[in-house]
Amino acid sequence: MEMTAFDAITNGRTADPDHRPWPRFSVDEGTWAKTADALRDGECCLLGYWGERERVNLALGTPNLSAICVLSLENVDRVFPSLAAAFPPAARLERTIREMNGLLAAGAADSRPWLNHGRWPQVPEASAPSALDPHDKYTFLPVEGESLHQIPVGPVHAGIIEPGHFRFTANGETVVRLEERLGYVHKGIEGLMAGAPLAKAAQLAGRVSGDSTVAYALAFARAVEAATETVVPERAHWLRALMAELERIANHLGDIGAICNDAAFAIMLAHCGILREQVLRATATTFGHRLMMDRIIPGGVACDLNGDGRAAIEALVARIRRKFPELVELYDNTTSLQDRTVATGILRPALAQRFACGGVIGRASGRTVDARRHPGYPPYDQLAFDVPSLIEGDVNARVWIRIREVEQSLALIEQILSRLPEGAIATDIRARAEAGAAHTEGLSLVEGFRGDILVWVRLRADGTVDRCHPRDPSWFQWPLLEAAIEGNIVADFPLCNKSFNCSYSGHDL
Amino acid sequence: MRKTLFRSIIQAPVTEAPPPADAAALAELAASVDAAALRRLGRSLAIREVDAGSCNGCELEIHALNNAFYDLERFGIRFVASPRHADVLLVTGPVTWNMREGLERTYAATPAPKWVVAVGDCGFDGGIFAGSYAVAGGVSAVVPVDLHIRGCPPTPTQLLRGLLALLNAAGQDR
Ligand code: SF4
Numbered sequence: 181m182e183m184t185a186f187d188a189i190t191n192g193r194t195a196d197p198d199h200r201p202w203p204r205f206s207v208d209e210g211t212w213a214k215t216a217d218a219l220r221d222g223e224c225c226l227l228g229y230w231g232e233r234e235r236v237n238l239a240l241g242t243p244n245l246s247a248i249c250v251l252s253l254e255n256v257d258r259v260f261p262s263l264a265a266a267f268p269p270a271a272r273l274e275r276t277i278r279e280m281n282g283l284l285a286a287g288a289a290d291s292r293p294w295l296n297h298g299r300w301p302q303v304p305e306a307s308a309p310s311a312l313d314p315h316d317k318y319t320f321l322p323v324e325g326e327s328l329h330q331i332p333v334g335p336v337h338a339g340i341i342e343p344g345h346f347r348f349t350a351n352g353e354t355v356v357r358l359e360e361r362l363g364y365v366h367k368g369i370e371g372l373m374a375g376a377p378l379a380k381a382a383q384l385a386g387r388v389s390g391d392s393t394v395a396y397a398l399a400f401a402r403a404v405e406a407a408t409e410t411v412v413p414e415r416a417h418w419l420r421a422l423m424a425e426l427e428r429i430a431n432h433l434g435d436i437g438a439i440c441n442d443a444a445f446a447i448m449l450a451h452c453g454i455l456r457e458q459v460l461r462a463t464a465t466t467f468g469h470r471l472m473m474d475r476i477i478p479g480g481v482a483c484d485l486n487g488d489g490r491a492a493i494e495a496l497v498a499r500i501r502r503k504f505p506e507l508v509e510l511y512d513n514t515t516s517l518q519d520r521t522v523a524t525g526i527l528r529p530a531l532a533q534r535f536a537c538g539g540v541i542g543r544a545s546g547r548t549v550d551a552r553r554h555p556g557y558p559p560y561d562q563l564a565f566d567v568p569s570l571i572e573g574d575v576n577a578r579v580w581i582r583i584r585e586v587e588q589s590l591a592l593i594e595q596i597l598s599r600l601p602e603g604a605i606a607t608d609i610r611a612r613a614e615a616g617a618a619h620t621e622g623l624s625l626v627e628g629f630r631g632d633i634l635v636w637v638r639l640r641a642d643g644t645v646d647r648c649h650p651r652d653p654s655w656f657q658w659p660l661l662e663a664a665i666e667g668n669i670v671a672d673f674p675l676c677n678k679s680f681n682c683s684y685s686g687h688d689l
Numbered sequence: 690m691r692k693t694l695f696r697s698i699i700q701a702p703v704t705e706a707p708p709p710a711d712a713a714a715l716a717e718l719a720a721s722v723d724a725a726a727l728r729r730l731g732r733s734l735a736i737r738e739v740d741a742g743s744c745n746g747c748e749l750e751i752h753a754l755n756n757a758f759y760d761l762e763r764f765g766i767r768f769v770a771s772p773r774h775a776d777v778l779l780v781t782g783p784v785t786w787n788m789r790e791g792l793e794r795t796y797a798a799t800p801a802p803k804w805v806v807a808v809g810d811c812g813f814d815g816g817i818f819a820g821s822y823a824v825a826g827g828v829s830a831v832v833p834v835d836l837h838i839r840g841c842p843p844t845p846t847q848l849l850r851g852l853l854a855l856l857n858a859a860g861q862d863r
Contacts, residue, residue, distance in 0.1 A: 299786040302822050335791045338770035340738045340751055364787045365742045368823035383817055390746020453756035471746055510693050685744045
C-alpha cells in the first residue's frame, strides 16, 4: 500500500508518553514545512492550531479523520515558520497565536491582529508586549475599482444576535467582497482555565458557546478522561449522547425556523419555535436545566434519567415525529421560499474540503465527516445513524441537512431510550500524580450541532488544568462565509449568515 | 401551505398547557405586565438587546420570549432594531473590553427616559468570566443599570418577571 502523507509525517516517530488517546510528536522545522505542503495539497486536514509559551501545536488528521495526531514545534523563540503562507486556512489561527502567546508566524501574508483590538488593559500572559497599539486603526483590506461602495455593519446588529463586524464592498446590489472582523466577545477563557480546578474549568468549557454547552462539556470531559485514563460508566456515555442529540435537535429547529424567517417566511419560525420550546421544557423536566448546562462533568454525568424524564422525552419525540413532517412538507412545497434559498450563498465543495469544514455547512457541500462516526466515540459505535450529505452547498442544502439531522437525532434518541444500560452515572477522575508524570495531556473531538469541537487539555499532577484549548468548528466556517456571499446581493446576507450560523463566542473565546 | 395555515385557524392554539406552577407564574406575570405597560408606557415597551460579551446562552432564552408560549408581543413589549427606538436596553454577558465602546455608544444613542436591564449572572458581575484580562466586569461597570435579572441563563419566565419589576420601578422614578 502506498504511504500517505500522514504516514510520511508520523512514521517512525516516538510519541510523547503522556498524550492520549492520539499521539503527539515533537517535530522539527523540516517536518513542519512538509506538513504545510500536505495541508496545501489536501492530503491532510487541519483540526486545530494553538500556541503555548514556547511551543506551537497542530492537530492533524487524514482527510476522513481515520487517523489523528498532534505535532509540536518545541522551544520556539518568538518566531516560527508560517503554515498559512502555504495554507491560508491557518491564517487567523496564526494571528491569534501571535496575540495570545507572543509567537510570530514568519512568512505569513497577513500579520494584522485578530482578537486583540488594542483595548485590553493588560495582554495575555506570555504574549508579545504590544500586539496592537491601541491608537492604531485596524486596516481592512484595500478595495479598488470604479462604482464600488462599502457598507460597514456591526458590531451591534439589528437582531438578537452576537456581535461582530462585517464590512461589505458592493457593486450596486452585488457583494464583491465581505471582510469579517471578529473578537468582540473575546472573554479570555483559555486564560481563566489555566490553573483552574477541574470543576471550574468544566463550567467554563460549558460556556464557550452557550448554544453548544452539552457538546463543549462533553468534549472537555472526554479530553480530561483521555488524559487521566478514566473509564466512564457505560450508562454515562448513553446519557451524554441523549443530551447531545437533544441539544442538536433544539438548535437545528431554531436554525430552520430562523433561516426561513430571514426569507420573510415567519410561519416556519413560529412552528419551529414551538417545537424548540418543547425540547427545552422536556430537558428542564429531565435534567433540571433548559440548556443542560453543567450536566456533563468529567467522569460522567451529573444527573440520571428517571421515569418522569423518560416519559417527557418519549412524549417529546412522539410530538416532533408528528409535527415536524408537516413543516418539512411546508418548506418543500413553498416555491416562493425556495426561490430565496436555492442557489443562494453557494459554498463550493472544494473550498469546504480545503478548510476541513465540519458540521452542516461541510455536509451541505459534499463533506461526509462527522466526529460521531470518525474518529467516533461511545455510544455511537453501537447506534445506527446516517450522516446526510449534499453537494449543492447553497442555503437550501444547509436547510435540508438540518432537516435530515433532526430525523437522525430522533432515531438516535429512540435507540438510546430503548437500550439505555443500567448502572452508575459517574466515576472519579483518577489523579495521575502517583503515576509519576508531571503533566498529562488529552485530546478530544466531539460533534456539536455546528460541527466538530476539539478540546485539548494538559493537567497538572494535582489535577488542576495547566492549559486548555477549545477550538470551535466556526474557526473553519467563518472564512467560508466570506466566500459564499460573494456575488450574492447584499439583501441575501442575513439569509446566508443564518444558514451558516457560526458562533461568535466560540470563535472569539 | 394553505393546509397548514387553514389548520392553524381551525385548531385550538398550539400553545399547550405548561406545567401547573409555570402556568400560574406565567398567567400572573402576563396580566400584570400588561396592566403596568399600559399605565406607564402607553401600551408599548421597546427593547433593544445588546450582547456585550455573552456566551450566547442568554440570547437563546431572550429569543424564546418571542415564541408562541411566551409571546412577548401580546403585552406590547417588542424588540426593536435600533437603540434610537428603544426604551430599554437589555444587556447580556460580561462586558468585554472589546465590546465596551459598542455598549457605551448604544447607550448614548438611546433616547431618555431609558432603562438598562442587565441579564444573566455575567451581566450582574461578570459571572464566571470575572477577573479575566479581557473582561471589564458586569454591565454596571460600564453603564448605569436599573435592574439585574440573574440566572445562567435566566429562564424566559424569569426574564418576564424581571421586565415587570422594571415597569414598577420605572413608575416610581418619575
Ligand atoms: S449568564 Fe450564563 S448563559 Fe448568560 S452569558 Fe453568562 S454564562 Fe452565558
